[in-house]
Amino acid sequence: MSFDIALxxxxxxxxxxxxxxxxxxxxLLRERLDLTGTKKGCDRGQCGACTVLVDDRRVNSCLALAVSLDGAVVTTIEGVAHGDTLHPVQAAFIENDGLQCGFCTPGQIMSAIGLIREGLAGDDPERIREGMSGNLCRCGAYAGITEAILEAQARMQLEHKGEAA
Amino acid sequence: MRPFAYDRPTTIADAVASGAQPETAFLGGGTNLLDLMKGNISRPARLVDVTRLPGLSTIEWLQDGGVRIGALVRNSDLAHDPRFANRFPSVAEALLSGASAQLRNAATAAGNVLQRTRCQYFYDAASVCNKRDPGTGCGAIGGLTRLHAVLGWSEHCIATHPSDFCVPLVALDAVVEIEGRAGRRDVPLEALHRLPGNTPERETVLEPGDVITAIRLPAEAAAYAGNARYLKVRERTSYAFAVVSAGAALRLDQGTIVSARLALGGVALKPWRARAAEDLLAGALPGATVFRDAAALALAEARPCGDNGFKIELARRIIVRALTLAAAGTPDRVPALPASPFALAPTQEVSAHV
Known part of the structure; x- marks a missing residue:
């Protein structure tokens, strides 16, 4: 039985x-749609490498059945930059050494974008660390990741104010 | 993963009929079920996707002051609902102490209640397990028992129920609304999960086809909002299941405990309500001695199921600390590290401002 789903x-x-x-x-993303930026780490919802946004919320794509997501809006790491202009979170990860090997980075960045969108961590590093606990980094770049998120969030708030003015 | 047929009903009646067929599992957020299916621990022949059922995704405030949490309300949406977190802060704190942000965004309220044990031997297909394969034995007995029971276990199963959410819910008299082949019925959450006894494969009182449609908290539960906490000891500060946890709530009048609510997590195959301890606390003045007496009473029937006797004393201490935190008052906002013993104690917070 085949199901046609709209995404x-x-x-x-x-x-x-x-x-x-x-x-x-x-x-689906990796094997059928050639969107290989989203990584398969544990494939069991433990590592966060597969994090994407579904309807603007971060989720583990390894624990979501595609057929159940009919009608959903999905954002992956391939969809966050504007042309050659990196998303502020991408730029901040580079500037703050928020990675070493880079395998977990797409999931970290999508999770960070989700965290910032949730708007609950504020500029408290402890709340950011807690909010990012679903993303493991075997290289241990956590300090840089936290700095990157703090910086990206501040920049995005400034840009948002600029747009409003 | 075993191939399965997929059904996505659009009415509760259809979901009940579809779910009553053999070898069927309901799919909500899928965060536990998909994991189990990938490991061949759960092998359903049919999945009934309930995520499109109408009317189950709302938090509904009842006229009497109670609340009806739709079965499909996502864990994060419930925890971050300002009105809900304000009235039932220990439930919000428990939710935020569980899993990761990604999982909380997907996991549903009913799915959390019905999640399976995290016993390593249940998850390891190479181990025997009476819950997974009835009659084969319990691989956990004589094994690693840090996450295993000290209350209510049997020689057939020593697993624990892993939910944080359920612990304050059961303390606050939550009721589960069920729709099944025989119509609608209410079951107190405390009576939903079964202790293992001789049939650890029967985990709840649900019958084939039964759909949980909502979880209700009574208005009286909100009377504890000012003094309600959840505290959870785990192997790391975040994103880990409880070794032991406690939900404590007090109703105080002029410094005296009018009534108390107390439940434990990580100690039994169900969220464990400590009624005798609650009764002892009622009418007392909050303090270390009465809290210790209550904790002793709560664990009076505890016994280790292996090399986990430390959990009994740990549970007593967690109870004392949870009651102490509750007596000090619910913080205005869930702490940065929800339910963590590493969050600042109230006295430390006070001194930090001096």
Whole structure:
């Protein structure tokens, strides 16, 4: 049995045929849609490397069945920059050494974008660390990641004020 | 993963009928079920996706002051709902102490209540497990028992229920609304999960096809809002299951405890209500001695199921500390490290401002 599902992925509307309901959103992105920026780490919801935004909320794409997400809006790491202009969180990760090997980085960045959007951590590093506990970094770049999120959040608030003015 | 048929009903009646078929599992957020299916621990032949059922995603305030939490309300949405967090702060703190932000965004209220044990031997297909394969034995007995029970266990199963959410809920008399083949019924949360006994494979009182539609908290539960905390000891500060946790809530009048609510997590195969301790606290003045007496009473029937006797004393201390925190008053905002013993104690917070 095949299901056609509609997804908006990084702004593009797509109708995807799901020929096996076992396909996770992660495998759909990587294996069928060539969006390999989203990483498969543990594939069990423990590491956060597969984090994407579904309807603007960060989730583990390895634990979401694609067929269940019919109609959803999905944002992956491929969809956050504007052309050659990096997303402020991407730029801040580079500037603050928020990575070493880089494997967890797409998930870290999508999780950070989700965290900032939730708007609850403020500029408290402890709340940022707690809010990012679902993203593991085996290289241990946590200090840089926290700094990057603080900086990106401050920059985004300034830009937002600029737009409002 | 075993192949499965997929059904996405749009009415509760259809979900009940579909869910009553053999080898069927309901799919909510999927954060626990998909994990179990990937490990071949759960092998349903059919998944009934309940996420599109109408009317189950709202937090509804009842006229009498109680609240009805729709089964599909996501853990994060409930914890961050200002009115809910204000009235039931220990429930919000418990939710925020569980899992990760990503998982809380996906996990549903009913899914949290129905999540399976995290016993390593249940998850390890190479181990025997009476819960997974009835009659094969318990692989955890004689093994690593840090996360295992000290109350209510049997020689057939020593697993614990891992939910944080359920602990303050059961302390606050939450009721589960169920729709099934025989119609609607209410079950107190305290009576939903079963102790293992001889049938650890039967985890709840739910029958095939039963759909949890909501979890209700009575108006009286909000009377504890000013003095309600959840405290959780785990192997790391965040994103770990409880070794032991406690939900404590006090109703105080001019410094005297009018009534108390207390429940434990991580110690049994169900959220463990400590009624005898509650009764002891009622009418007392808050203080270390009565808190210690209450804690002793709460663990009076505890016994280790292996090398985990330390959990009994740990649970007593967590109770004393949770009651002390509750007596000091609910903080205005959930602490940066929810439910963590590493968060500042109230006295430290006070001295920090002096």
């Amino acid at each position: 908006t992925i990084n702004g593009l509307h797509r109708v995807v045929a799901i020929d096996d309901p076992r396909i996770t959103l992660l495998d």
